[in-house]
Amino acid sequence: MDEVPELQRLERGDSAMELTWSDGTENSVDYRTLRYWCPCAKCGPRRGAQDLAELLQAEVAAYPQEMPTVQTVGGYALHFEWSSGCSSGIYRFERLWSIANALDPDDGKPYVHGAW
Amino acid sequence: MSDSPISHHDPSKEGSPSSEKSEDIESGESGAPASADQQQQMEQAYSQMKRKMTLQEMGAKIKHKIMVLSGKGGVGKSTVATGLALSLAAQGNQVGLLDIDITGPNIPKMLGLGGHRLHVEEGRIYPATGYSGVKVISMAFLLDDEDTPVVWRGPIKLGAIQQFLGDVEWGELDYLVIDFPPGTSDEPLTVVQSLPDIDGMVIVTTPQDVALLDSRKSIGFATSLKVPVLGVVENMSGYTIRGTAEPNAEMKIDAPDGTMVDVVADADGNWSTTLDIFKAGGGQATAEEMGVPFLGRLPFDPGVVRGGDDGVHRIVADPQGESAQAFAKVVEQLNANIAAAKQSGGLEII
Ligand SMILES: Nc1ncnc2c1ncn2[C@@H]1O[C@H](COP(=O)(O)OP(=O)(O)OP(=O)(O)O)[C@@H](O)[C@H]1O
Ligand SMILES: [Mg+2]
Numbered sequence: 001m002d003e004v005p006e007l008q009r010l011e012r013g014d015s016a017m018e019l020t021w022s023d024g025t026e027n028s029v030d031y032r033t034l035r036y037w038c039p040c041a042k043c044g045p046r047r048g049a050q051d052l053a054e055l056l057q058a059e060v061a062a063y064p065q066e067m068p069t070v071q072t073v074g075g076y077a078l079h080f081e082w083s084s085g086c087s088s089g090i091y092r093f094e095r096l097w098s099i100a101n102a103l104d105p106d107d108g109k110p111y112v113h114g115a116w
Numbered sequence: 117m118s119d120s121p122i123s124h125h126d127p128s129k130e131g132s133p134s135s136e137k138s139e140d141i142e143s144g145e146s147g148a149p150a151s152a153d154q155q156q157q158m159e160q161a162y163s164q165m166k167r168k169m170t171l172q173e174m175g176a177k178i179k180h181k182i183m184v185l186s187g188k189g190g191v192g193k194s195t196v197a198t199g200l201a202l203s204l205a206a207q208g209n210q211v212g213l214l215d216i217d218i219t220g221p222n223i224p225k226m227l228g229l230g231g232h233r234l235h236v237e238e239g240r241i242y243p244a245t246g247y248s249g250v251k252v253i254s255m256a257f258l259l260d261d262e263d264t265p266v267v268w269r270g271p272i273k274l275g276a277i278q279q280f281l282g283d284v285e286w287g288e289l290d291y292l293v294i295d296f297p298p299g300t301s302d303e304p305l306t307v308v309q310s311l312p313d314i315d316g317m318v319i320v321t322t323p324q325d326v327a328l329l330d331s332r333k334s335i336g337f338a339t340s341l342k343v344p345v346l347g348v349v350e351n352m353s354g355y356t357i358r359g360t361a362e363p364n365a366e367m368k369i370d371a372p373d374g375t376m377v378d379v380v381a382d383a384d385g386n387w388s389t390t391l392d393i394f395k396a397g398g399g400q401a402t403a404e405e406m407g408v409p410f411l412g413r414l415p416f417d418p419g420v421v422r423g424g425d426d427g428v429h430r431i432v433a434d435p436q437g438e439s440a441q442a443f444a445k446v447v448e449q450l451n452a453n454i455a456a457a458k459q460s461g462g463l464e465i466i
Binding site for chain 2: 006007008009010011012040042070071072077079081087088089090
């Protein structure tokens with residue numbers, strides 16, 4: 001992957017977060033989209049199969065609207081804590097960039113263990 | 117954890133691979149049945165996946181993770197790791213201490229936990245509890261005889277570390293302090309790769325040149341691991357002597373480094389001074405040269421050796437003593453640096 005700009009600002013809203021990147025890009029990420037793309041070992045494999053992916057999507061859509069707590073992870077990623085559903089995912093900044101820019105964060109590949 | 121309706125993807129239901137599992141995996145490409153070999157690999161992948169999940173969860177439950185390293189052996193890593201843990205606990209934090217030294221684990225001894233055996237329940241390992249409620253896990257708990265070092269070959273050793281990381285039930289912790297064997301070996305790498313969200317490492321050195329040289333290597337190593345260096349601690353730095361004299365007496369003391377040190381007794385005639393046994397300040401100079409923070413100096417304190425042998429760490433035996441005070445200062449600096457490291461990268465979260 002090409003160099004991803006640095007994330008400089010993350011502002012949490014009620015249903016989405018606003019991201020500001022070092023190259024000036026600003027985008028908004030809907031929490032549902034964010035949560036659908038959870039990189040954890042439980043959610044990841046589900047996106048690999050159409051029916052499971054749809055189920056995941058439906059699950060995510062049914063989560064109550066809430067603002068997550070956000071923590072940085074060792075300078076390379078962010079962790080989102082939700083009161084419902086899955087909070088296991090560690091989102092690398094490259095992943096957030098892909099999600100924010102509607103690129104496939106899984107890169108077209110089915111989930112591969114250890115590749116997050 | 118969400119309750120996934122997809123049971124065959126639930127790694128917690130691990131065991132012998134069910135036909136359901138194997139169908140699911142092999143349906144990907146060829147459709148050929150999985151060989152015993154593949155089945156075994158799948159099983160391994162499942163337990164690895166499970167462990168990784170646990171590690172992620174654990175990572176979130178432990179607020180700060182600090183690695184304690186040194187380039188050279190015997191500079192006092194374990195003493196410092198234990199001292200940091202006790203000092204942090206004394207401030208009211210929940211603290212865990214993980215002794216990852218397989219060949220010479222000595223932390224239990226320092227905490228009076230020698231002879232303790234692992235408590236395992238339903239596949240989870242429960243730590244022992246030392247002074248100030250510090251939770252301790254050590255490879256020593258696995259040994260039949262603590263004085264016989266284990267010689268494990270690389271892969272087995274690293275596997276054991278990963279298992280230790282993933283299977284220990286720490287509960288909620290403010291800090292986890294991890295003590296390593298000396299040198300820049302595979303252990304730190306394994307830990308960094310397994311445990312998300314390491315705050316950084318503390319590098320212990322002594323004032324001698326050779327130890328400093330090795331700590332330069334450690335700093336380089338930290339950089340290559342992309343783990344922040346929280347700071348350098350100069351251990352066994354200076355020796356405090358005390359005495360009594362006439363009130364307000366002025367004295368000259370012949371220091372080991374050849375200089376004369378002026379000392380003045382107080383109104384009661386008590387005096388004390390810290391003499392540099394080796395050239396002092398090297399730790400600070402190294403830190404500055406390498407552009408990493410300096411956390412402070414810990415004096416050479418014979419009580420530390422006694423404490424290590426008796427199982428009563430110096431900080432516990434003499435909570436107001438020089439060593440305890442020096443540790444408290446190091447911890448204060450360390451906390452400031454952790455806070456700074458967390459904010460680094462200039463990310464503003466609102
Ligand atoms: N500040 C100190 N004052 C006096 N003695 C000390 C001090 N720090 C450590 N020691 C003593 O030095 C010896 C080595 O310390 P320790 O075991 O902590 O070193 P280490 O770096 O963990 O060693 P290893 O590389 O073998 O793991 C011990 O006997 C310990 O009691
Ligand atoms: Mg040691």
